[in-house]
Amino acid sequence: MSLEKVKDIKSAEILTIGTEILLGDIVDTNSAWISGRLADLGVSIFRHTTVGDNPKRIVNAMREAASRADLVITTGGLGPTSDDLTNECLAELAGVRMVEYPEARRHIDEKFRKFGRKPSPSNYKQALLPEGTEMIPNPLGTAPGALLAAEGAVFATLPGVPSEMKGMFEDTLAPFVRERSDGVIVSRTLWFIGIGESALAERVQEFLDADDPTVAPLAGQGKVRLRITTRKKSREAALATIEPVEREILSRLGENFFGYDNETMESAVARLLTERGLTLALAESCTGGLIAKRLTDLPGSSAFLVEGLVTYSNRSKERLLGVRHETLLAHGAVSAETAREMAEGARRGAETDFGLSVTGVAGPGGGTQEKPVGLVWVGLSDADGTQAKKLDLSAWARSREAIRERTANLALDYLRQRVEGSA
Amino acid sequence: MSLEKVKDIKSAEILTIGTEILLGDIVDTNSAWISGRLADLGVSIFRHTTVGDNPKRIVNAMREAASRADLVITTGGLGPTSDDLTNECLAELAGVRMVEYPEARRHIDEKFRKFGRKPSPSNYKQALLPEGTEMIPNPLGTAPGALLAAEGAVFATLPGVPSEMKGMFEDTLAPFVRERSDGVIVSRTLWFIGIGESALAERVQEFLDADDPTVAPLAGQGKVRLRITTRKKSREAALATIEPVEREILSRLGENFFGYDNETMESAVARLLTERGLTLALAESCTGGLIAKRLTDLPGSSAFLVEGLVTYSNRSKERLLGVRHETLLAHGAVSAETAREMAEGARRGAETDFGLSVTGVAGPGGGTQEKPVGLVWVGLSDADGTQAKKLDLSAWARSREAIRERTANLALDYLRQRVEGSA
Numbered sequence: 001m002s003l004e005k006v007k008d009i010k011s012a013e014i015l016t017i018g019t020e021i022l023l024g025d026i027v028d029t030n031s032a033w034i035s036g037r038l039a040d041l042g043v044s045i046f047r048h049t050t051v052g053d054n055p056k057r058i059v060n061a062m063r064e065a066a067s068r069a070d071l072v073i074t075t076g077g078l079g080p081t082s083d084d085l086t087n088e089c090l091a092e093l094a095g096v097r098m099v100e101y102p103e104a105r106r107h108i109d110e111k112f113r114k115f116g117r118k119p120s121p122s123n124y125k126q127a128l129l130p131e132g133t134e135m136i137p138n139p140l141g142t143a144p145g146a147l148l149a150a151e152g153a154v155f156a157t158l159p160g161v162p163s164e165m166k167g168m169f170e171d172t173l174a175p176f177v178r179e180r181s182d183g184v185i186v187s188r189t190l191w192f193i194g195i196g197e198s199a200l201a202e203r204v205q206e207f208l209d210a211d212d213p214t215v216a217p218l219a220g221q222g223k224v225r226l227r228i229t230t231r232k233k234s235r236e237a238a239l240a241t242i243e244p245v246e247r248e249i250l251s252r253l254g255e256n257f258f259g260y261d262n263e264t265m266e267s268a269v270a271r272l273l274t275e276r277g278l279t280l281a282l283a284e285s286c287t288g289g290l291i292a293k294r295l296t297d298l299p300g301s302s303a304f305l306v307e308g309l310v311t312y313s314n315r316s317k318e319r320l321l322g323v324r325h326e327t328l329l330a331h332g333a334v335s336a337e338t339a340r341e342m343a344e345g346a347r348r349g350a351e352t353d354f355g356l357s358v359t360g361v362a363g364p365g366g367g368t369q370e371k372p373v374g375l376v377w378v379g380l381s382d383a384d385g386t387q388a389k390k391l392d393l394s395a396w397a398r399s400r401e402a403i404r405e406r407t408a409n410l411a412l413d414y415l416r417q418r419v420e421g422s423a
Numbered sequence: 424m425s426l427e428k429v430k431d432i433k434s435a436e437i438l439t440i441g442t443e444i445l446l447g448d449i450v451d452t453n454s455a456w457i458s459g460r461l462a463d464l465g466v467s468i469f470r471h472t473t474v475g476d477n478p479k480r481i482v483n484a485m486r487e488a489a490s491r492a493d494l495v496i497t498t499g500g501l502g503p504t505s506d507d508l509t510n511e512c513l514a515e516l517a518g519v520r521m522v523e524y525p526e527a528r529r530h531i532d533e534k535f536r537k538f539g540r541k542p543s544p545s546n547y548k549q550a551l552l553p554e555g556t557e558m559i560p561n562p563l564g565t566a567p568g569a570l571l572a573a574e575g576a577v578f579a580t581l582p583g584v585p586s587e588m589k590g591m592f593e594d595t596l597a598p599f600v601r602e603r604s605d606g607v608i609v610s611r612t613l614w615f616i617g618i619g620e621s622a623l624a625e626r627v628q629e630f631l632d633a634d635d636p637t638v639a640p641l642a643g644q645g646k647v648r649l650r651i652t653t654r655k656k657s658r659e660a661a662l663a664t665i666e667p668v669e670r671e672i673l674s675r676l677g678e679n680f681f682g683y684d685n686e687t688m689e690s691a692v693a694r695l696l697t698e699r700g701l702t703l704a705l706a707e708s709c710t711g712g713l714i715a716k717r718l719t720d721l722p723g724s725s726a727f728l729v730e731g732l733v734t735y736s737n738r739s740k741e742r743l744l745g746v747r748h749e750t751l752l753a754h755g756a757v758s759a760e761t762a763r764e765m766a767e768g769a770r771r772g773a774e775t776d777f778g779l780s781v782t783g784v785a786g787p788g789g790g791t792q793e794k795p796v797g798l799v800w801v802g803l804s805d806a807d808g809t810q811a812k813k814l815d816l817s818a819w820a821r822s823r824e825a826i827r828e829r830t831a832n833l834a835l836d837y838l839r840q841r842v843e844g845s846a
Contacts, residue, residue, distance in 0.1 A: 016471075020639070020641075021455070021471070022458055022468045022469065022470075022471065023458055023459065023462050023468075024456060024457070024458030024459030024460070024461075025455075025639070025641055025650070026455065027450060027451075027452050027455040028450075028451070028454075028455070028471075029450050031444075031447075031473070032444070032447040032448075032450040032451070033447060035444075035447030036446065036447030036448070037447070038447075039446050046445065046474065046475060046477075047445070047473065047484070048439075048444070048445065048451075048471075048472065049470065049471070049472050049473075050454070050470065050471035050472075051469065051470055052469060054469075057469060057470070061470070187446065187448075189448070196538070196540065197502065197503065197504070198503040198504070198542075198543050198546050199540070199543065201503070201545060202543055202545065208504060208505060216442060216476070216504075217502075217504055217506075218443055218448075218449075219502070219584075220584060227443065227446075227448065229446070284712075287719075288715050288716055288718070288719025288720075288728075288731070289707075289712030289713070289714070289715030289716040289719060289731050289733065290712070290719075292711055292712030292715070292716075292733045293710075293711060293712040293713045293715075293716040295711070296710075296711025296712060296713070296733070296735070297711075297823070297824070297827075299786070299787050299788060300788070301711065301735070302735045302736070305711075305733075305735050306735060306736050306738075306739060307732070307733055307734055307735060307736065307739040307743065308711070308712050308731075308732075308733030308735075309730070309731075309732060309733070309743075310705070310712065310715040310719070310728075310730055310731030310732070310733070311730055312719070312724070312725045312729060312730060312731075313725070315729075316729060316730040316773065319772070320730065320772075349742070349743075350739065363722070365722060365723070392537070392538075392539070394537055395537045395538060395563075396563060396586075398562055398563055398590060399563060399586045399590070400720070400722060401720070402563065402586050404720075
């Protein structure tokens with residue numbers, strides 16, 4: 001089968017090649033990225049596979065993938081060392097020789113000239129490709145990829161370095177696939193907070209059971225998302241399928257909804273505060289800067305975040321936030337009273353519209369019968385007054401990280417609801 | 424085959440189950456984590472596979488994995504919804520029924536009581552396991568896993584939520600595997616900072632080229648690690664192979680070395696400060712709480728971290744840290760002078776042994792010709808005086824995250840060196 005005869009690409013598999021991934025040294029982020037791009041292009045993916053730098057296992061995995069999918073994309077194993085075997089394995093599978101591609105050799109010479117170095121013989125190994133290959137140029141690196149039909153599928157070999165892989169995918173592979181793919185897959189994700197996965201699922205069960213669009217829930221760190229997906233001939237047809245379902249879901253669950261697609265609690269809060277020109281000061285005890293960190297992950301956060309105080313000690317709570325010594329003595333650091341005074345103190349000191357505070361027992365130590373690990377108070381102060389809300393996260397008492405991340409999400413949601421209510 | 428008869432686990436495969444991973448919505452970090460832990464336990468991994476929430480494809484992938492490996496670990500698909508099919512598929516593969524496990528049901532009731540909610544019928548689905556299963560308890564969540572022999576392999580089903588998965592692996596699966604694994608793979612990781620990967624590699628090249636122990640470098644966020652690995656019959660034999668190589672590497676690169684294995688910059692600093700009874704206050708501008716967050720990720724950080732101030736605005740720098748208005752006017756917020764006054768102010772206010780400050784341009788906006796994105800000043804104050812150090816991270820100008828993470832690492836290293844010098 002020659003490449004010209006490939007008229008239709010409906011399904012793909014991704015084959016990741018590298019012992020370092022099987023050893024757990026590297027997290028494979030390439031497969032997720034390629035999967036997302038192929039979904040955009042209307043290609044369904046049924047499997048990801050990772051194998052090590054072993055020629056027999058690579059060839060087997062290639063053959064298996066070709067038996068199931070129209071397109072097999074490999075990443076990794078294109079480097080100059082003797083461990084890098086992907087193109088050799090593809091040649092073996094296709095029953096062809098490795099031959100030198102002069103333009104690949106010229107490209108290697110050019111790259112090395114730019115680095116001010118001389119290529120070694122092993123570098124020129126990267127100019128060898130399976131005979132009959134359509135070369136996939138690599139503008140950022142020295143290793144070209146191969147586009148070749150074998151065992152009834154199209155193979156595309158890409159390097160493991162994410163930046164090189166992505167450039168080659170966009171420049172060469174995406175246009176190749178687009179011409180041969182019929183339709184698009186469109187997904188929309190809705191994010192919810194303050195409701196458990198199963199309670200949410202029950203309220204939209206008939207959509208979870210339906211086939212088109214598919215609706216799938218996923219939960220984590222106090223949030224739940226629903227992903228609505230369909231495959232259609234055009235983007236317009238896909239949206240016409242998704243939107244009525246989305247509207248019905250939001251009419252049932254609107255009060256727990258906080259955003260679409262890549263929205264996070266911090267981006268939802270940042271957007272609201274920025275749009276309305278409102279400012280925020282933080283006073284964090286058990287989250288220790290996590291909320292500030294997450295908000296300042298976002299470019300432009302200086303527009304609304306005036307300051308954040310990590311007041312781990314009682315003395316800091318008194319000195320920086322004006323929490324009263326008597327309050328700490330009478331109620332302790334983890335209390336509604338202290339949370340309220342922290343939030344008020346943060347707002348007053350920074351002269352912001354909102355003050356948000358967190359004080360709790362993140363564990364693993366520090367819990368008592370009365371104040372167990374997972375007990376958290378969130379304080380929120382604005383011009384109308386100051387409130388506090390208790391969080392019971394004792395179910396996650398074994399994970400300091402889970403308690404801190406959930407606290408951050410729920411505290412930000414508390415603020416979000418107040419900002420939305422203040423419209 | 425019953426579980427008691429499984430005497431030897433030499434090889435494993437990991438099967439990740441979830442359409443959201445095939446769609447590229449989630450990066451699978453579980454496989455890397457499990458792989459690393461299995462390597463520690465002396466088990467070789469030859470393949471990772473991901474399939475979607477499709478029962479036929481799940482059963483096929485389970486059967487294929489069982490034909491190649493002694494142990495198959497699955498993650499994902501243990502939730503309460505109709506999409507969550509992993510245990511059902513395992514029952515089908517093993518030819519057994521799903522039966523309710525009373526202790527799993529009790530655990531679900533208990534978790535929901537703690538949440539203050541009532542389980543729904545779909546929640547009790549998580550109490551169903553393949554008949555004959557040894558249950559893997561899930562202290563953090565509601566979904567137990569199954570440990571069951573089928574098709575000549577041992578299957579272990581774990582949830583996709585990383586914190587739950589890790590706890591169950593450590594509590595139940597790791598002891599099970601350890602008893603049945605012959606030989607150990609011992610790895611020791613050495614962490615370095617302040618040296619690039621290729622400069623480091625050149626100084627230890629002969630070890631990188633050797634076969635036993637293998638020595639592999641890996642770089643990220645301003646740090647480089649070398650992993651020394653060997654597989655031997657006993658831990659003692661493995662250490663006898665590793666330690667001479669380790670000593671030689673440290674004799675060449677000792678000044679850049681900061682810790683072993685799971686050491687991070689924050690844990691290295693936390694250990695030093697705690698051992699010596701020293702205290703710290705932070706003043707963060709461009710890192711926005713990231714350093715405080717990373718230090719307070721560690722239990723017990725209240726022993727040394729007195730407070731952290733996220734002073735995003737100039738006004739906060741003046742009011743909370745006592746940075747002089749004239750300093751900000753004359754030199755700007757991103758300057759050696761401001762960094763020094765921030766560090767001094769933090770130390771003076773909190774009455775700590777050290778004050779550490781960061782001020783810089785994390786981007787993507789805010790850069791100028793004179794102060795480009797990636798310019799960062801770190802200030803450090805102790806009883807002997809106050810210094811500032813310039814970081815040039817402009818090579819990472821396209822990633823706010825890379826600049827912030829590298830800044831945190833290099834600032835903590837600056838403090839670490841001062842603490843070590845003050846011994």
